């Protein structure tokens with residue numbers, strides 16, 4: 075009998091739920107597509123995407139053919155993206171649990187946040203761990219700006235390093251800036267065109283899945299976003 079079939083219902087008995095958050099356009103969907111391409115032969119995967127008004131990210135991933143289409147579910151948040159990943163995670167939890175039931179036993183569910191600002195993070199009620207994704211095109215000083223995702227996400231990705239020379243950004247300095255606010259948590263400089271960095275990302279995910287399976291991973295809340303108001 076496969077190991078999964080006699081696990082209990084504790085966190086380690088279900089797949090690792092890994093969130094990917096970060097500002098609009100920093101490469102979250104592309105990072106998920108890359109992970110699916112690299113890991114689909116080794117891990118049982120599914121994906122939940124969040125968009126405000128559309129299912130565009132899910133359609134992009136389905137069109138990319140990175141997973142069977144039925145393993146990719148879209149949540150239309152209809153509100154600020156962070157609301158659905160932090161304040162009321164019900165729609166996302168339903169999508170995650172549906173996938174867990176439909177494709178049991180899964181190893182990993184990737185949950186993509188809608189693109190939001192620098193302060194949006196996942197609730198630990200929804201995900202076990204989270205990647206926060208920024209990119210060099212957003213400017214070299216982004217890593218210095220801090221905030222809960224940059225400072226306390228389980229992994230900070232500084233993405234699109236292939237563009238650094240075109241936007242006059244010093245990636246090494248960005249990493250140093252990030253490390254100075256991350257209290258020892260890992261930071262990864264990534265580009266979809268850099269096989270070594272993609273390999274490091276996959277190793278990090280494998281390590282986390284294994285830790286979760288052994289019941290040795292504890293979800294840590296990076297903290298809430300800055301105080302703000304919703305208009306309209």
Ligand SMILES: Nc1nc2c(ncn2[C@@H]2O[C@H](COP(=O)(O)OP(=O)(O)OP(=O)(O)O)[C@@H](O)[C@H]2O)c(=O)[nH]1
Pocket residue numbers: 097098099100101102103104105131188189190233234235236237264265266267
């Ligand atoms: N040069 C370069 N472009 C990238 C890389 N990763 C993603 N992109 C491009 O960046 C743009 C945004 O990528 P997405 O993956 O859609 O970003 P996202 O964060 O999911 O965007 P939203 O869901 O709208 O917030 C696209 O044009 C991608 O092709 C990379 O490593 N290098």
